[in-house]
Amino acid sequence: MKGTLALEMPGLPVMANVELENALRKLIAERGLPLYRMMGFQLGWVDEKGEPLNHPSPDRTHGALALASAQAVSGDFRPAIRYAVAVELVENFSEIHVDVEDGNTERAGRSSIWWTWGPAQAINAGDGMHAMARLALYDLRLDGTTPDRVAAALKTLDEATLRLCEGEYLDIAYQERLALSVNDFLEMAEARSGALFGCAARLGAMASPQGTPQAADSLAEFGSKLGTARQVAGDIAAFWGEHERDQVQQGRLIAKKKNLPVVHAMATADATTRRRLGDLYVQRVLDPSAIKTVAGMLEASGSRRFAQDTLARLLAEADSALASAGLDQKGTEMLRMAARQIAGATG
């Protein structure tokens, strides 16, 4: 998936990205062990040898959503910086582990951590980053945040992380299953891709002085729908995207990870289509011509249409959650535009 810098997010000041990067670097780059160089590699700052990258363009969509949420709630992203750091570290620890799990040799155009340092170091570096995500939140005490707000933020983050693991469990388990309902799939996508975006948006509201419980709940729902929509948009792009499939999308297809158009066709298409799809899908490797054939079948069975309709429905549900957050018009409009970008950014 293409990187989305915080600074590219509509309505979010350019400084938001700079401050997020500075806070991330302060937490990680000051530590001496090469373990933290691996983390810096994952975060897009350095190459394999620890040399600074000239044109880093790391994906910070999760952190940016936390900042945008705070900006929309109270007109200031700054109180949410540490929260955004925590969410980004959870997203990145998860990416490090997913790359081992799925055997992705590349991510964002560079070698994945396990491909460079081996699976053992990659698993361990991910664990370290998982622990550090919360260290970012303990530092809230330095800003005078009360302990009960710190504890509430930590709990929000851990519950989302556990939900992410539940989604990842289902995603792996579903590899072996041909028959799967659309609802099974969407529940998995909500956990695997929605939970952490929901957490990001909620934390942005929790960080804001003006953030009410209602705003936090509504924005969590907004983020969750948005993250789910992003996975569906990625599923559509994997077959019909404008850009070439990246290694992570390619890896999901090769590993027979489920995606919505295929699940829809296997659940609803005629017997002949389902049999042909099943045959193609149990091949060890889906080569490009097979992917083209599958795409044609999914088009014919109405499954592309269904996935597009689902994407539109999820975005409408995100809009409606956003409308109930009690934000002013400027904040609402800003997040509505951010939502379009986040859901579309997977193409």
Place this chain on the structure above:
Amino acid sequence: MKGTLALEMPGLPVMANVELENALRKLIAERGLPLYRMMGFQLGWVDEKGEPLNHPSPDRTHGALALASAQAVSGDFRPAIRYAVAVELVENFSEIHVDVEDGNTERAGRSSIWWTWGPAQAINAGDGMHAMARLALYDLRLDGTTPDRVAAALKTLDEATLRLCEGEYLDIAYQERLALSVNDFLEMAEARSGALFGCAARLGAMASPQGTPQAADSLAEFGSKLGTARQVAGDIAAFWGEHERDQVQQGRLIAKKKNLPVVHAMATADATTRRRLGDLYVQRVLDPSAIKTVAGMLEASGSRRFAQDTLARLLAEADSALASAGLDQKGTEMLRMAARQIAGATG
């Protein structure tokens, strides 16, 4: 390593083990997804199919130390139950990941998680257990624990987890190195094996109404020395143990993970011994006769003796940290006996 039940720990009431198990089960066994069945398998409650095991004897040494520490500080283990649950979950998530990292096919006489469910599910199940470790601590709020105490416990746990990852990083990195100083090794062992025991003992003090900051710091030092001693005792037992080497010890030898007698010999023995040891140690697999040869060389170079002296020194340092904790005689004596058992339990 052989399991050590909490109830076997000197001075700790039998009920401590029962209550720890109940609290662990309450957190995990009530959840529905098969993800949690994998965790139940790791924790020793069920077999691969989710059927209850008849004679579970899971290792709960880390949790037991937290309970023993609270018992020694204030005569009551009960306030430390949730803390003990959290420490056990960190230890077990780490074991799940180490088994993938080291390729251990067995643990505690049963298949390891990755060997049964594959590495992808194992990595993810470990991540889920890592997140759940802290969910146990949030529940302290239900008991009326103040948010600042909850936040302090969480931070203690995460800092120890990060230190554990630093130690694991070094342990993996040292596989490739022949030359290593004894101090390098002991720093790794302190991080990899001492940090979480230190955290367990500290949390026991923090959980106790009578736990002073001095008691917490001294017991953290006590636990850290103890955990380091336990790794050294395991290193000695890997060559000269009374029992057959278990799969985890075997895995460490096969993977050329560093252990203290070998590090000492490579740093201090004569050139001939070092060359022969190097030759044996770079073989892909150390077969039993090679291990016997290595053991003889380590004996001759005084490295067995050195490791035994180091073990004795670490235990003396643990005793001296314990003496400065300000406990009454009964509590001190109880933890001194527990220490002997924990350090010896690796044989």
